[in-house]
Amino acid sequence: MGIGYIFLSCDLGSEKALIDELKTIEGVKEVNGIYGVYDILVKVEVQDEHKLKEILTYKIRKMNQVRDTTTLIEIEGQG
Secondary structure (H helix, E strand, O other), X not given: OEEEEEEEEEOOOOHHHHHHHHOOOOOEEEEEXXXXXXXXXXXXXXXXXXXXXXXXXXXXXXXXXXXXXXXXXXXXXXX
16 A cells, blocks of 8 residues: 655645545545644545656646645554
8 A cells, every 4th residue: 555645835825625635546545734834735536656657746736725744654553
């Protein structure tokens, strides 16, 4: 299983709409607005790390309001 946590920065004022859009992506399990350097935290659970990279590269990072992402990938067997 591939589990990733994506910290996301977005355009000012676009948080709510972006959260709603992120929730429609297959594999996205949780989406929360957060305070700090980043605006949104996304938890993705998919069958493997390749699918996780695909979702990040071709879906999340292509969204117009997304400005920056940092991804943490869980180490299988250590959770």
